[in-house]
Amino acid sequence: MGYSVTTPIFYVNAAPHLGHAYSTIVADVLARHHRQRGDDVFFLTGTDEHGEPVANVAAEQGVTPQELVDRNAPKFEAMGPVLEASNDFFIRTSDDRHKAAVQEILSRVKDNGHVYEGDYEGWYCPKCADFKTESEIGENNTCPIHGIELTREKERNWFFRLSAFQQPLEQLFADRPDWVVPAARRNEALTFITGGLQDVSLSRNGITWGVPVPWDLEHVFYVWWDALLNYVSALRFGREGEDLSQSHWPAVHVIGKDILKFHTIYWPALLMAAGLEVPKKVLVGGFLLVDGAKMSKSKGNVLDPFAAIEQYGADAVRFYLLREVSFGQDGSVSMEGLKLRYETELANDFGNLASRSIAMVRRYREGRLPDVAVDPRIADVFAGLGDAVAAQLDDGQISPALEAIWERVRRLNRYVEEQAPWALAKAAKDPEQAEVAGAQLDQVLRTLVEGVRALGVLLHPWLPLSTNQLLVALGAPDLAWEGSELGRGTTGEIGELPQLFPKDRTVDGAAA
């Protein structure tokens, strides 16, 4: 089955920070999980290269917009591999193939009667590239997101008849109550719609950095339409020799809460106007905060993903962000917080459980995992977990899914303490107890190794590198989601496991 997931495409007027990385990691968890389920996944990310924000920064720096985007886009493209993001394509909206698709689709929207010429007058935030409605204007005509003064814009534009889609959008929200997640964001979008939709600019006049309007070459398309259309244009050329437009649309979009209106109102309306299906789901994340304020380039409080990963590794940063910040809410992040989760949850709870389990098989059974049944009490603890996690991820319940898995990490740690395999090993040396204690030890070891293996499968979307290492050591590298059930793994020889989350990384300044 085709499955598509996207991140926002990033403005290239700044360097990537952990706030950008967050959406990419969430989308990557979904992409990896769906590959484990056997779906034919297309995971898309990229850069939003047109529009005034980029043109303004280029002008400030004394370079052409093209020079600026060519210099900055690679920094965003490089973030993917560093995060272990498994995106299948990286789109740049300055790509001629994207521009051709934008022109074709928006011409179709015009042919379908949804476009007209008119005069725009109103307030505009150049940083959001957004024409603000009355309800979106902060005190003294400022942008509530950027805090800067809005500019008064007056121009002859081409308009998109958004108002005509008020009823169809209300219908969409009524028919599919969970198409925007979490519910608070859905309600926010719905309130905006029921408050009354006004038509919006389709083009900008007097700006040259953008996709030309084919029927009026004095204009370029308003950057948000150009940007949103990346999600469908990339399907035409993102996989060599194939057109994924049929098999991989609609997609699941992962976005931040500041771009809710564009993705849950403008975008479905435009798709309807073009005769295309609306997105499958929009998953809306909150903001990453540093000392209580939004992490952003303009505030100068950004955490650098490259530095954090160099010290702790990609798995740790992925895990930390998704565990620390409940998806859908704002959450504070810091290097101290990363260190703490690394030590407590990754090194102690998970890493230690894996290495202890394997070490005991090596110590007590010469590295051969006994071929006995797993302890039914622990099999029960894992029963149905794979399906439950899959359903949670499908519903956009990203944080509860990880918590459900982590509950089992904690349960297995308790199991080790309860069963005390070291005491069983000692008892097995006593001829009188050897048979019973030996059999019990076999079961405990097999249960632990099976549990750890199943956790490796389940945690793979969050911790791709360490789970691969673990599963290879266990001689069970298969990532298929069915493997999340206990008892699926092989027995016999198991290998050595290097420390998954070495403690020396937490020393300040230590490199990976």
Ligand code: ME8
């Ligand atoms: O908005 N915490 O691009 P962008 C969480 N080009 N998310 C954050 C964040 C933070 N501190 N800072 C930024 C754009 N983001 C458009 C998108 S899509 C067709 C066009 C998120 O580079 C932000 O919420 O300004 C947004 O979802 C994404 O980074 C890209 O922001």
